[in-house]
Amino acid sequence: MDMPTERFALRYSELGEKYGPITWLVVPGRTIIVLNTYDSMYEILERRGSNYMDRPRAAMIQELVGMNFNTPMRQGDPTWRLHRKLLRPALSPDAIKRNYSELLIAGAHRFVKRVIREPETFRASLKRSLGETISDLTYGAHEDDQGNDYVVKQEELLVYSTLAIAGYLVDLFPLLKMVPGWFPGAHFQRDAKKWREHMTELRNLMIEGVQKRMAANEGRSCYVVNMLEDLQKVKDETGADITEDIQAVYDSGFSFYQAAADTTEIGLKNFLLAMTLYPVAQARARQEIDHVVGARRFPEFSDQGDMPYVHAVVLESLRWNPPAPFIIPHASREDNTYKGYFIPKGTTVIPNVWQISRDSTIYEDPSTFNPDRFISNPNILDPRDFVFGFGRRVCPGKYLAYQTMWMFVVSTLWAFELEKPEGEPPLDKDTDRFDFGFLNSPRPFECNFIPRKEAIDKILVAE
Template sequence: MDFSLPVYHNLAPAYAALVLTFAFYLHFSGTLSKPVCSLPLPPGPKTSWFGGVSLPKVTPWHVYAEWREIYGDIIYVRTFGNPIIILNSSKAVYDLLDKRSSIYSSRPVRTMVQELMGWSWMFSSMPYGAFWRKHRALFQKHFHSRTSNQYQPIQEKEAHVLLRNLHKSPDALAHHIRRSAAAVVMNISYGHHVVQEGDVYVKLADDAMTGLAKAGIFGTYLVDYIPLLKYIPAWMPGATFKQQAREWRKSTQAMINRPFEEVQQRIANGTARPCFATTELEKWAKTGQNPEQATIIKNVAAISYAAGADTTVSAIQSFVLAMMLYPDVQRRAQQEIDAVTGSQRLPRFSDRSSLPFVDCVVWESLRWNPVTPLGLIHTVTTDDVYEGYRIPKGTTVLPNVWYILHDEGTYPDPMAFSPERFQNQEKNKKAGINDLPLAAFGFGRRMCPGRYLAIDMIWITVASVLSAYTIEKPVDKDGRVIEPDTEYTSGLLSRPKPYQCLIQPRSSAALALVCQTEEESL
């Protein structure tokens, strides 16, 4: 049997007694430690004393949205002794994760991801505390809204590389988008210039992120519920999760260590390139060489790729998919760009204030199918009471970002890709609708600090691609239109499943502008 599935009756008989005993312990210890408060727990699916409710594994955000119709905005689930609440409204999220961020900003320990797969260095998943604050402070120092614009020349350059690659091999769209996003963050973090094909560091990071995407949703593996299972030897039947974690751990460690070691070597031999890691390591060498600070520098350099690249990749893939499905939106954005550039040049960041509809396209690409539909989990560090319900200390909190960004009360016609919904924010605010989808970047004190860099990269990519190319549905050999697959993957990081599309230069003049960027880059 395989312990990857959180379903009690699938356990191998040899381990059933262990799990049953542990479940008894959790159940009765939880009962004895209940707060004096007699208020009820939030409503939710019926929980049995021996295990609980198995969390859904396929698009759980859709399932939780359906549960909302039965149980309301706050849903309580108890699974193998783990209390969990699901927040299905922006009000509940704001009230708890924002207004009460002092007690809702920590993260629960994820045994599979953090301990077995080796992602404990990722400060976005660290418990709230001094060590986390040191990481965040260093990250914000380099990627705050006031400093992120220094990276715009790199982003413009890589957007132009993307345009050239789309001309040479438009069928490799997904690869080109991934390469472009990776090139920006690898340059910024490590001073590494990503090669066109087969870049070793991009491959390392992709392998590591693949494992995180598969294991990242809480409850995917039974060991998340019952940490004692981490002590089961990998060779025993049912322990394939440990074998998988061991392989993913190799990729995780390689992703964080190898590019950092290359920077250290370049500093030692005098060939270091300007970048985040070089700047901070040189400063570290002059200020006492505190081992903890070196660890923080290495961790922050790696999180720039882990958090940044996938956000931009998924959003840009959603943008391309939407342009096939909503050609009127594409034409409108192109008309706006042409009015500013006169079709004589490609868009620049300096044009942004003159391209408000392109801004709207970016925001809608983030809202339409959010990259992290369940956000990142929080945990409450003390007993709390909300809306007449008690929330016990240690409860895991899952914000249903997908539903929040598809709530009809906030986003009319939520399934449609409709950038114009964001056009008049003053009017929207008065009506209480169409907030900017900042929920895509998290909440409270754990809101993604790299959002400014990510939004800039998405914006220059969207503006550049629309300026140079037309995106259409492909046709088969008989001239019949091929409808794109609109399904999304179901992991922690959700993105469109592979689809076909037709990308063609808008005109010979547009193609000339694309080719001209290669000469300008020399």
């Protein structure tokens, strides 16, 4: 009964305070350990990563909804290894800057333009701009020639996925998946059928869209197109069978939106909220941008090396509120021991990364948004070392997430001054700022965007 049903990260932290770095829980049909320190996460999930590379069985989302093809949800099998083999070079820092810089800049500019026109809808504009950017980067488009809006359909699927992963009785008792949908109480079967149909339709739409554009020689540089062209070259040169690789490209590509959209959006909402609450940090970041960029041109990725404080702002936005506060759980493949504790095969391992962000032995005054901590202490723990996961399951898109956030952050501060509206609550406590769900989003807040005339004039003229 100690297993939390709400405010998960906070409850997991309370368990850590009571029982120490590793807490053992038993629920029907499952054994669970919760890790609450960076050292325990690093030792178990990083150094022993080969034993903790699987995922716990989740009958609802993996089997009934059918998301078991999705890279983050797959078990650590040969197909998952193929996904990682494809994703690693395609999402390396050099590949991102070489292939996707223009897409990321265009996405940031779209956000700025939307806020200029409708500042009161900045949250919707951020979601839409990020969605278009991720879809363009993955498939080369965010809609097809029939008017199907990939972003809207992906957002609907994200809602379904969140509901499916939130926990159904069938996850504890997988045999229930044999119960027919018409049976009383089997609403989960009806939910799963509806969500699976939506997901299948969306996958087919986006794959067919890519195939049509490539056949018409209209395929823009994007992950799926680039990978398919590379595979075709391999086939032409060696005659290799690339059928399995093509399917892996489609499946891993479909994972982009599911893995990146909400988490990157939360990271940027962290930034916007922090700028309204900590105007001194905002002023210092803008001063650096003005010094390096000025108002006569747009910020570019080549400016990154000259903006250490903006880099620190992005890191602190990730540290201040990790978007996935306990990431996707791991599962042990074989029996193991840690500091005398026996961890049986099949144990679910939950790393509570929120607690790392609030560990005062690592981060002084951890609830305060303070980018200076990354300037004054170069050896401090980089949040990218825990926010994006551990070991074999570390997110392959961690560099893409950082670069996307950096471009949106620098473009926003180049174009606007951000201000907390009068009458807004002070939001002094973490519990006032964040909702502590499966994804820890900032609670709804307001923000005034004050245009900086020279920058705004330039971006509007460029339309």
